[in-house]
Amino acid sequence: MKSQFLLDKNITFLNHGSFGACPKPIFEEFQRFQLELEREPVQFIQKKQIGYLKTARESLAKYVGCEAQDLYFTPNPTFAINTIMHSLNLKEDDEILTTNHEYGAMDRTWHFYCKKSGAKYVRQEISLPIISKDQILEEFWKGYSSKTKIIFINQMSSATALLFPVKEICDKAQELGLITIVDGAHIPGHIDLNIQELNPDYYTGTLHKWMLAPKGSSFLYVKKEFQNDLHPLVVSWGYESLFPGESQFLDYHENQGTRDVSVFVCTPSVINFLEKNKWKQKSEECKQIVLDNYQRFCDLLGTNPICPITSEFLGQMASVPLKTNNPQGLKDLLYDKYKIQIPVMPLNGDIYIRYSINAYNSQEDLDVLYSALEDIIKTTNLIEV
CATH class of the missing domain: 3.90.1150.10 (Aspartate Aminotransferase, domain 1)
Structure with missing residues (x-):
């Protein structure tokens, strides 16, 4: 290979x-879309782009196990998590329970929003070496309190490369009435993934890591009951759209003005390469x-x-x-x-x-x-x- x-x-x-x-075949498809955009940018952006994105979303949704209307493309998980935090309406003394194994950019983003709101970011220690899944769960839930509102957890740690029992954490969080946000940056194309079975409220993952897409291709899944509460990080033509699409959720977050979506719309070719090989x-x-x-x-x-x-x-x-x-x-x-x-x-x-x-x-x-x-x-x- x-x-x-x-x-x-x-x-x-x-x-x-x-x-x-x-891989070369995927990169060539990516460049083919870039050339199509540059040869006739008006036709591409105003006419073709919506259809291309829909086809790409449908392809990706089938691959990661959710409905195509429940996700949209982002450049990276940091962008996705910023969008979520921007919309959470955190209050003073609210607590976000996480681990001390999270990605540095995520820690920094939570610190930024917690400083603005007065909320508390609780980095619960997961001690090493790991002995068992039960050990992780027991140590993690020691950080829970009556002030806990949100669970934020990476499915695979970047620095330690450890897989975390996210399904069990999501299940218990649902029982406790907590919002669950999963950073699955390393999961798609790497570890078996079915988002609906995992049942988080929010899930972000990359295509440019283990799915082999060109750089800058990721997605954010949002459970239906949270979609209308998610504010766009960038307000653009999709807000109060003159030509509404299939949902407000997609209008707000897909219609972001002039940008090169080639990396997103080549997703069907990405998945085809994985399956073919x-x-x-x-x-x-x-x-x-x-x-x-x-x-x-x-x-x-x-x-x-x-x-x-x-x-x-x-x-x-x-x-x-x-x-x-x-x-x-x-x-x-x-x-x-x-x-x-x-x-x-x-x-x-x-x-x-x-x-x-x-x-x-x-x-x-x-x-x-x-x-x-x-x-x-x-x-x-x-x-x-």
Whole structure:
């Protein structure tokens, strides 16, 4: 599959999790729509765009397990979460219960809105190593109080690459009458997803990560009873529209003035590529490589796994703890000297090196990483073992 991607062949690319990677056939379809837009922008924007977006939404909705009228495209999950927060009408002393494993941009966004409203962002500690799903649930709900109004949870953590029991959390939150917001950035195309079965109130995910779409393609799902309360982050022609579409929800959030929607409308081609190339099977093969190598890297780095090495907690990427006083220096050295693209990330006082495996990777790529880390341990003081 490596020849199908546009990635630099001189780089060992082990960082699919950050921004994804787009195959050539999908990128060509994306550019085809861009050319169509530029050749006749008025016809595209005023006539064709609505139909293209509807077709793309229908294709995506079927893939992620919801109705096409209940989601719309966004550039990224941060945009989606900002839209939700913008509409929540938080009050002083309201509490948002989350974990200490959330994505940094999400933490910052919640802090911004909490400062404005006086609400409290409760980062409940989920201790490592993870022993079981029950441990996560028990620790998480210790953060609940009578002031809790919202549950915000990532389905897969970015820094630790851990899968969280989101279904169980959503179910209990519904019983308690809480609003549930799920950040599923790493899920579509990676982990089995059926949004209606998961039953969150809000769900955001990316297409440009594990679904292989071009950069800047994500979506926001909103349960029907919350749709009319969601204010557009950008007020434009869809507000009090002269030509109303199938719903106010879609008018407000899809009709955003002049913009290039090519990345969104090539979604049917994205899904077709995945299905044609039996991506679910390839994903399972990649997950097995991740599991097979995790303990090996822990042994090399003198650390312990942060969870049981099973598919219950890990997908196509894994974060291995390591001891370093210079994570950025280590990341730069791995790239500059060894031509390996891989993140080295701090979280809660710990440091992790996170490898991602997709169909363009092989065991050989992880062997390259292993040899590089061996050499760094022997020849520098960047890693303590």
